[in-house]
Amino acid sequence: xxxxxxxxxxxxxxxxxxxxxxxxxxxxxxxxxxxxxxxxxxxxxxxxxxxxxxxxxxxxxxxxxxxxxxxxxxxxxxxxxxxxxxxxxxxxxxxxxxxxxxxxxxxxxxxxxxxxxxxxxxxxxxxxxxxxxxxxxxxxxxxxxxxxxxxxxxxxxxxxxxxxxxxxxxxxxxxxxxxxxxxxxxxxxxxxxxxxxxxxxxxxxxxxxxxxxxxxxxxxxxxxxxxxxxxxxxxxxxxxxxxxxxxxxxxxxxxxxxxxxxxxxxxxxxxxxxxxxxxxxxxxxxxxxxxxxxxxxxxxxxxxxxxxxxxxxxxxxxxxxxxxxxxxxxxxxxxxxxxxxxxxxxxxxxxxxxxxxxxxxxxxxxxxxxxxxxxxxxxxxxxxxxxxxxxxxxxxxxxxxxxxxxxxxxxxxxxxxxxxxxxxxxxxxxxxxxxxxxxxxxxxxxxxxxxxxxxxxxxxxxxxxxxxxxxxxxxxxxxxxxxxxxxxxxxxxxxxxxxxxxxxxxxxxxxxxxxxxxxxxxxxxxxxxxxxxxxxxxxxxxxx
Numbered sequence: 001x002x003x004x005x006x007x008x009x010x011x012x013x014x015x016x017x018x019x020x021x022x023x024x025x026x027x028x029x030x031x032x033x034x035x036x037x038x039x040x041x042x043x044x045x046x047x048x049x050x051x052x053x054x055x056x057x058x059x060x061x062x063x064x065x066x067x068x069x070x071x072x073x074x075x076x077x078x079x080x081x082x083x084x085x086x087x088x089x090x091x092x093x094x095x096x097x098x099x100x101x102x103x104x105x106x107x108x109x110x111x112x113x114x115x116x117x118x119x120x121x122x123x124x125x126x127x128x129x130x131x132x133x134x135x136x137x138x139x140x141x142x143x144x145x146x147x148x149x150x151x152x153x154x155x156x157x158x159x160x161x162x163x164x165x166x167x168x169x170x171x172x173x174x175x176x177x178x179x180x181x182x183x184x185x186x187x188x189x190x191x192x193x194x195x196x197x198x199x200x201x202x203x204x205x206x207x208x209x210x211x212x213x214x215x216x217x218x219x220x221x222x223x224x225x226x227x228x229x230x231x232x233x234x235x236x237x238x239x240x241x242x243x244x245x246x247x248x249x250x251x252x253x254x255x256x257x258x259x260x261x262x263x264x265x266x267x268x269x270x271x272x273x274x275x276x277x278x279x280x281x282x283x284x285x286x287x288x289x290x291x292x293x294x295x296x297x298x299x300x301x302x303x304x305x306x307x308x309x310x311x312x313x314x315x316x317x318x319x320x321x322x323x324x325x326x327x328x329x330x331x332x333x334x335x336x337x338x339x340x341x342x343x344x345x346x347x348x349x350x351x352x353x354x355x356x357x358x359x360x361x362x363x364x365x366x367x368x369x370x371x372x373x374x375x376x377x378x379x380x381x382x383x384x385x386x387x388x389x390x391x392x393x394x395x396x397x398x399x400x401x402x403x404x405x406x407x408x409x410x411x412x413x414x415x416x417x418x419x420x421x422x423x424x425x426x427x428x429x430x431x432x433x434x435x436x437x438x439x440x441x442x443x444x445x446x447x448x449x450x451x452x453x454x455x456x457x458x459x460x461x462x463x464x465x466x467x468x469x470x471x472x473x474x475x476x477x478x479x480x481x482x483x484x485x486x487x488x489x490x491x492x493x494x495x496x497x498x499x500x501x502x503x504x505x506x507x508x509x510x511x512x513x514x515x516x517x518x519x520x521x522x523x524x525x526x527x528x529x530x531x532x533x534x535x536x537x538x539x540x541x542x543x544x
Contacts, residue, residue, distance in 0.1 A: 033068050037168070041202045043235045043265040045076035063089040063096035067137065070102045079106060095314055097123040108144040115140065117419035124155075132166060135159040138174055151181045151224055167196040183210050194230075201227035201234030209238060234263035239271070242278065251282035273305065280308065285316035303333035307342060313361055314349045322349050340370035347378075356386060373403040373515050377410060384413050389421040409436045412447075427451040442482035445470040446489065453492065459499050479516055487513060491522050503530070 027302035032055040039048035052069040058357065059065055066089030073082040083106060089099035100123035107116035120138045127134045135155045142152035153176040159169045170248035174189035187207050191215035195201035208223035221244055227237035242258035245251075257280045262268040262275060272291055279288035292309035295301060306329035313322035327347055330338070347362035361381045380395035396414040400406055406414065411434040431448035438444055449467035456463040468489040475486035507530055514523040 013157065020357070030065075032065075033328045036068060036072055038200070038231075040072060040075045041200070041236075042231065042233050043267070045072060046266050048072040049076050049078070061092060063093035064098050064133070065089075066092065067096070067098035067102045070099070071105070071140075074105065074109070079109065082106060095126065096476045097126040097131065097134045098137050100126065101134060101141055104138065105141035105144060108141050108148075111145075113145065113147075116145075129155075129158065132159040132162045132169065135162075136166075136168055136172055139203070143172070143175055143179065146179060149176055152176050153180070157522040165196060167193050167200070170196065171202060171206070174203070178206070178210055178213075183214055186210050199230055201231035201237060203227075204230055205234060205237045208237070212240065212244065217248065217284070220244060229306070233264055235261050238264065246278055246281065249281065251278065254278045255282050255284070273308075276308065276312075280312055283315070285312050288312045288318060289318075303329055303337065306332060311345050314345050314352070317352070319349055319353055332467075337367075340366040340372060340375070342366075343369070343377060356382060371402045373399060376402050380410070381413065384417055387420070389417045392417040393421065406433075408434060411437060412443065415447055415451070422454075428455075440474065442471045442474050442489075445474070446482075446485035449489070449492065459496050462496055464492060465496055466529070483516060487517050487520065490516075491520075494523070494526060498526075506530075 032051060032149065036048040036051045036055075039051060049069065049072045052065060052072050055224050056062075056065045056069055066085045070082040070085035073079070073085060082102065082365055086099040086102035086106070089096055089102070100119050104116045104119035104123065106340070107113075107119060123134055123138055127137065136159055137263055139152040139155040139159070142148035142155070152172070155172045156176060159166065160173065163169065169282040170189045170193035174186045174193065176461065177183075177186035177189060187210055190203040190207045190210075194200070194207075197203070204223045204227035208220045208227065211217075211223060212220035221241065224237045224241045224244070227234045228241075238257045238261035242254045242261060245254035245257060255275075258271070258275045258278050262271060265271070276288045276291040276295075279285075279291070280478070285406060288334070289309070289312050292305060292312055295305045296309060306325050310322045310325035313319070313325055322345075326342075326349070329342070343362040343366035347359040347366065350359035350362065360379060360382050363375055363382070366375050367379065376395065376399040380392055383389075383392035383395050393414065396406070396410060399410065411430055415427050415430035415434060418424070418430055428448055428451045431444050431451060435444035445467045449471065452467070453459075453464040471482065471485050471489040472493070475482040475489065478509055479486055490509050494506050494513060495507040497503070497509060507527070510523040510526045510530075513520055514527065517523070
């Protein structure tokens with residue numbers, strides 16, 4: 001009996017020893033695995049693969065290292081090599097369930113859900129769902145398919161119950177909560193991960209992403225900067241800062257952040273086009289053009305590259321180059337992908353070449369795709385400047401249909417288009433609207449007066465008088481601002497009073513005209529005629 005108890009006690013001690021050893025193993029991540037993980041986190045996946053390849057060579061009997069190598073190869077875009085690594089891991093140790101989870105991860109990525117599920121269930125069954133590393137590996141595989149996010153969450157919560165101080169568990173938990181759009185839970189998980197590894201940039205970066213998705217850009221920026229403070233080489237934080245600044249139209253900041261990202265990532269090529277956009281927004285067309293020229297040499301160059309290369313060429317004034325690029329873009333781009341902005345840039349190119357008619361044609365093409373008030377206004381303004389008044393009137397009507405209410409500047413141009421097209425009633429109405437928009441300045445009153453004056457050329461009805469009276473009222477209070485309108489008002493009113501026989505009022509008005517415009521021929525002629533008439537005691541005749 002004593003011997004039995006002794007053996008039981010001895011076995012209990014041995015069991016406690018294994019439990020303690022297992023707990024220690026769970027709590028500590030192999031340095032080489034941690035190093036590779038950090039390399040993957042900062043987009044140094046080639047280095048991660050190299051790190052783990054060396055580790056496998058040094059420890060050929062450790063099948064778990066082959067799992068981590070396979071995962072690094074997946075991150076590096078080498079799925080076929082990952083398959084080989086996982087298979088080799090199973091050959092080294094068939095009981096190492098991590099490699100089953102790795103194979104399941106690959107099947108998930110291939111959307112072969114049935115086989116993936118079989119492999120992942122096998123990994124869990126083999127470890128009786130008690131191995132935190134396997135629980136995390138299976139959860140990671142599940143996170144590759146949004147339909148299995150809740151399954152991943154369940155496994156991660158179990159892993160957490162076994163070891164509540166594992167950094168990677170909380171990173172994966174945060175990822176799961178992020179997928180489930182549970183921002184608060186995600187941030188809490190990532191904050192715990194940050195407390196477990198203060199020198200890691202990933203938790204703060206991922207918190208920044210959560211805030212970025214919820215449009216809280218201030219907090220997103222704060223946490224991206226915290227990620228960089230924790231790890232100055234954390235490439236993805238610079239990338240997202242660049243995107244954040246780009247969205248806020250902070251072009252210099254976006255360029256600076258993206259330059260840092262490109263210097264750190266092992267794969268700058270996919271991001272070069274995006275960087276060219278940032279340079280374009282920053283109006284650094286020389287550098288943007290250099291990148292576009294490089295991208296245009298590729299055999300698989302996309303229509304998008306032709307398009308933005310053409311945009312940049314327009315902005316930098318290389319119009320011959322831009323014209324050729326636009327030809328290539330329109331030849332290669334599917335019709336459904338051509339945007340209104342494309343025709344706008346073509347129009348800008350023609351404007352810079354003073355080919356205004358071609359510019360208008362392309363502005364109109366842009367409007368056919370998108371009823372943009374700014375472009376509609378550009379078209380109307382172009383017609384007006386070309387003195388094509390009927391076309392300008394139609395264009396302003398179209399603009400009014402897009403934005404319902406014209407600006408004072410647009411009303412003024414439309415009114416003048418009607419005026420010069422001899423549509424005086426329409427001009428009268430339009431200048432009336434301008435007066436409503438700007439009642440404290442003389443312009444609307446003066447042009448409304450001129451419009452109705454053409455409907456009353458003999459001054460019989462005095463249609464223009466009320467509006468010229470208003471010009472005088474406003475203009476005399478500030479003669480320097482509305483002087484041309486005031487001159488025209490005095491001239492009209494002087495003759496108006498003369499036709500009505502009110503020579504005193506006419507004289508006083510022409511004297512005011514002379515006072516603000518001493519060289520005015522009309523005032524000089526009238527006052528001289530009045531002087532001569534007085535000398536002859538007869539009515540002076542107005543001089544036209």
